[in-house]
Amino acid sequence: MKKIIDAVDTIVDQALDGMVVAYPEYLKRVEGTMVLARHKPKESGKVGLVSGGGSGHEPAHGGYVGYGMLDAAVAGEVFTSPTPDQVYAGIRAADRGAGVLLVVKNYTGDVMNFDIARELADADGIVTEVVLVNDDVAVQDSLYTTGRRGIAGTVFVHKIAGAAAEEGADLSSVKAVADAVVANLASMGCALTSCTVPANGKPTFELGENEIEMGIGIHGEPGIERVPMMSASELTASLYHRLVAELSLGDGERVAAMVNSMGATPAIELAIMSGHLANLTKRSKLSLEKVLMGEFMTSLEMAGASLTLLRLDQERSTLLNAACDTPALKVVKH
Amino acid sequence: MKKIIDAVDTIVDQALDGMVVAYPEYLKRVEGTMVLARHKPKESGKVGLVSGGGSGHEPAHGGYVGYGMLDAAVAGEVFTSPTPDQVYAGIRAADRGAGVLLVVKNYTGDVMNFDIARELADADGIVTEVVLVNDDVAVQDSLYTTGRRGIAGTVFVHKIAGAAAEEGADLSSVKAVADAVVANLASMGCALTSCTVPANGKPTFELGENEIEMGIGIHGEPGIERVPMMSASELTASLYHRLVAELSLGDGERVAAMVNSMGATPAIELAIMSGHLANLTKRSKLSLEKVLMGEFMTSLEMAGASLTLLRLDQERSTLLNAACDTPALKVVKH
Amino acid sequence: MDQVAFRQLWRRFAELVHANKTALNELDAAIGDADHGSNMDRGLGKVVEALDAGPEGSLRADAKLVGMTLMSTVGGASGALWGSGMLKFSIALPDATVVEWSGFIDALDTFVEALSKRGQAVVGDKTMMDVLLPAMTELRASAEAQESGEEIVVALAEHAKGWSDATRELMARRGRAAYLGERSIGHVDPGSVSTALWFQALADTVRAQVP
Amino acid sequence: MDQVAFRQLWRRFAELVHANKTALNELDAAIGDADHGSNMDRGLGKVVEALDAGPEGSLRADAKLVGMTLMSTVGGASGALWGSGMLKFSIALPDATVVEWSGFIDALDTFVEALSKRGQAVVGDKTMMDVLLPAMTELRASAEAQESGEEIVVALAEHAKGWSDATRELMARRGRAAYLGERSIGHVDPGSVSTALWFQALADTVRAQVP
């Protein structure tokens, strides 16, 4: 394992301080915690937004703290959901008196730790709601199991719910719009290489020179199936058709998309995928209104990419295009 | 070689189209060329800015086309400088009647191809100037050779010269401010892994599990020396002290910095480096006014990072902080 | 069980997990995210530190310290479960330095119930509950049969190991491994292994106490 | 040299570069950026296409087509040099379908001079000039000695290979390899190898023409 680190157990702590060095106008670290909060909190009386999860998904989630998106982000150890006391510290940092929405990716660990934090907040009189993001269509959605995982599509929840909160919507409205995003959201990813969890020191899995792992999560977990390497065109199409089918997208519908690098896959390859995506939407007569292309939800230095589609209606489209200003995502009004 | 591509010889062409898919409000492709230009050209009477070079350095250079930075970016094949006819097309796209400044990284191929393009522009009555960026202090600056290379620091030239041009400075003033950036700029990088040039199909060099290559360029070229792997703290310090010495930075001076990923190195490691950087500047009593952290000038999927320091004066500081709005770099005014 | 034994139990558990950290990570790598060993090891290291520094209060205070420490240092699914479960466990313990064997079993029952409620897993879901639930049944039965504490826990440690091994054949329905569906079959659940190590620690502790 | 031979020369050069593409990339990987073979191969493929499609005009027109094509398809240092040099070469050729051997040598001289001016490299800088400059000297001398064209170019191809090999011992002072300083010693310069292949193509062409 070759990484630019000092010690395995100080990575997250150091990285949080480094984020503040790079984005002092955006972020501050809540003292004694693993929480990054807005440098300039939003006005009181507005709903707060908190997200978080294990580290190693940068820019998620600290990179999305700022105007129009999150109020606080809680960082766990690499790929390990944060503990309830930390989540609770995030809730307190985000609370401006109108309640706090927690954006939680659907993993057992995240769900339980955020739940315990909500119990703590409750005891403290802070009203919280949760939106569970479960956009990964590689995983079967079943009532008998934990259901689907949350992956890169989470960023659309941050953006759209964040815009609603910024506009002054109340907690139940912000939750409603966030739930609607989740109901219209589908993602799927693939890995060309594994990543190495620092505490572990070696790659979580091994892939052959001609293999690709489809349906991977964002923690270096094994995916759903291992298939031979394919072209950018085939790969984009195979992810795309799966998403379109899951969302039952039909003629004339409006969509936003995300082409997300898992870490090591360079922008040039994402751009090639984006070109195919535009052709595919044209062929299925979808109106592709927005493409987010880049590193939004990564798995350390894994090579690979994920594709996300979000069905838009007028409300989601307006909120998606509303101004926002965070380290990792800016929508500038001209 | 596992990459998300369709064919080796269509990579750049497809990627340019994909950039327009992702950033339609920012970019258009000049028909029949490898040039990305502003979707909405700047007002006539202002100096145009053109940069370019081989592909594989994304977001450089197409990602820097937009308000306050470049007017056009010219893409060559992966790691191969663009041909004169393409550079010339970029010059024409950027020309708004007040002349065009070419930002050229100091590589023989780039210098010669941009020079030939200037001869073509000259014949056409378009006035051009060149700024040669040579920030890589790993390489000896010698009159008897080609001198130093241009690497990540180039982005500071785009930003600062772009702001001057946007403000309406004339060609010689824009060139002067760009030259002043170069004179106060120093960068150095290191590689933890090699990258694979697609046309070549295998890594350009091999590095052992405990080795790191210091002083690499941005084309997968071998570096200056191979050393044993070190900690983030040691690595940042070793790059930093080299830059401070080269720029003879002393007590109380103002600097901006860039902590740049070569591609595969995740943001979390850059953040750790940024933390060390802040401590180092504090110790040397420099005033660290701005840190650009992220992927600014990459080498495909290479793991590694580069550090850049720029000495600031009031003019450079103001121009660096001026508003800009491009796909890869946005300065939002609050 | 007295306070010395209780603290010794956690020290022993920490030792066993530390020795098996890499193995636990590797099990988790196969069907999860490769961190279960690191998570438990990080938390138990802190538990030992906390107990070493903690005042000699009561068993309840010790168990609360264990719960709070696990809750705030382990993270992940196992941290939420062990942490919140141990807090419930502490409430069920007396505010004294000794507890009868039956009182200890009752408290453990509270612990397991809390985990069932929090995690919603049942036997066969391929989680730590595949060890905890049958272990409770066996503890209750053997206690009613008036067997000695030592005999009970030594046998239980053996059985726990077996229940953990048996998760290999299961398809996961809870936790991160559930996303793998059929691909989860053929791998032992890491949480069940660390839980079996806790019963091992319990056996080792009780055995060491009986001269 | 007539137009048929001139076109054949470029076809042969394209063949030789194509066959050596990987080797040229590998040489460039050692002291540059691993693209010299790809660059030349891409451009020469286009040159062959262009010549095949080009009208049977004059040598000058053909050479101009070669220059324009190389200029707009090779890229990098070699593209700028070969492209702009061939444009100068074309101007020095007659607007006819045949050129005397001496006229061909004069045109080549213009080519080499253009490269010297553009690239500023001298003998010993570890570039293609380490082949081109001595080759010109030898061509001039042998032409003055009235040797036959075939003898000259066959010998020259041999020598060019030798001059190229000799770049191995040099420290680069021009081009991308110069950044390596002392580390550039011990590797042959890729541009000198492709240039030697051009002289090989010239020899092969002339030999094929003389029955």
Ligand SMILES: Nc1ncnc2c1ncn2[C@@H]1O[C@H](COP(=O)(O)OP(=O)(O)O)[C@@H](O)[C@H]1O
């Ligand atoms: N719902 C659940 N109920 C009980 N135990 C669970 C549940 N979900 C997961 N586990 C246990 O947690 C273990 C994983 O813990 P760990 O790897 O530390 O957390 P994470 O899965 O969040 O990475 C699993 O092996 C399993 O035994």
Ligand SMILES: Nc1ncnc2c1ncn2[C@@H]1O[C@H](COP(=O)(O)OP(=O)(O)O)[C@@H](O)[C@H]1O
């Ligand atoms: N200044 C120069 N003068 C003459 N030849 C040069 C000069 N610089 C580079 N070259 C030649 O160009 C070759 C490299 O070409 P190529 O790899 O295609 O371009 P690049 O170096 O831009 O990647 C070198 O091997 C060398 O022979």
Ligand SMILES: [Mg+2]
């Ligand atoms: Mg985990």
Ligand SMILES: [Mg+2]
């Ligand atoms: Mg090149």
Ligand SMILES: [Mg+2]
């Ligand atoms: Mg785990």
Ligand SMILES: [Mg+2]
């Ligand atoms: Mg080269």
